Amino acid sequence: MGAEIDAHDLVQAAAAGDSHGWDGLVERFGALVWSTARAWGLSPDEGADVAQTTWLRLAEQLGRLRDGHDRIGVWLASTARQESLRLVVTRVADHADPGQDEPAAPPAATATPLEPEVVLWRVLYDLPAHCRRLLRVLSAVPPPDQEELAAALDLKVTDVPAARVACLEAFRDRMANIGIKADVEDS
């Protein structure tokens, strides 16, 4: 699994000019960067800009990162979050269309209503914003660790486990309610 690859080795290789090391970083953390941008409500185009800015910044920083190369995931998640915020704030200042806040819902027309993944995804976007963000970042593959999740969400690392428990519980509650409704309709 990708999670076992030592991120430290990938950074060292990339810093030495090895593009395979870089590609490994993109594979390992690409979904985390994307999920962070989408969690903060960016549209796909905005997410693409944030992702590109984040990776370009990392390319510039490779030889200069003094902090432990072990924490590159934290750096990427934090940068993606900050760049997402920058885009949101400058979007407002530009008086651009504010209607980009809602992240993509699944393609409703092409899926039967009760397909599990569709229901799951809809329930996710029905949650309060802080849980939607947390679970959206947590659904990246490979998943973030505790520090990476904290960096993506701007939470204290020690607050993350309780927040995860609470949001999973909220999610399960809503799934259960939908199940009850479905049972009632079927009977």
Next chain:
Amino acid sequence: MTSDPSEGFDMVNPADAQLLDELRRAASQFDPPPPAVVEAARSSFTWRTIDAELAALVFDSGVDQPVTALRGGEGPRLMTFSSSGLDIEVEVINLGSRRQLVGQLVPPQAADIDVRHAAGTTTIQADQLGRFGADAIGSGPVSLRCRLAATPSAQPVVTEWVPL
């Protein structure tokens, strides 16, 4: 093993683990990173500069003074990048899908400036007073690489990538 505060983080109860598995499947199905985004991330590697001094973004009016921007209406965006020997001030004028840049090197001096953006590189000149400008830069991430005329063999200065 070191005492790692996140050691227990991977351990969730089976019901939560299953829910997370299902969420991850849904995410991979409905909202994975688009192929173009992945490709752009890979290509970003080619933009790295060796032996250049990095000028950090120390001020961005869009972020640091958003109230002013709202109240005043259509003021341009001002950014300042700072390195040990050179500051680069840039005004960004939004022309819809394009951007106009009006800039100033501090201390004022002549330089060659490569305006690097995802679509390519545009080279412009800063005059003796350190003034420079670029029209018709596309939106998206931009970085300026400055080669000072006074010290042609010195390290160039590159600014942090910033989306315009």
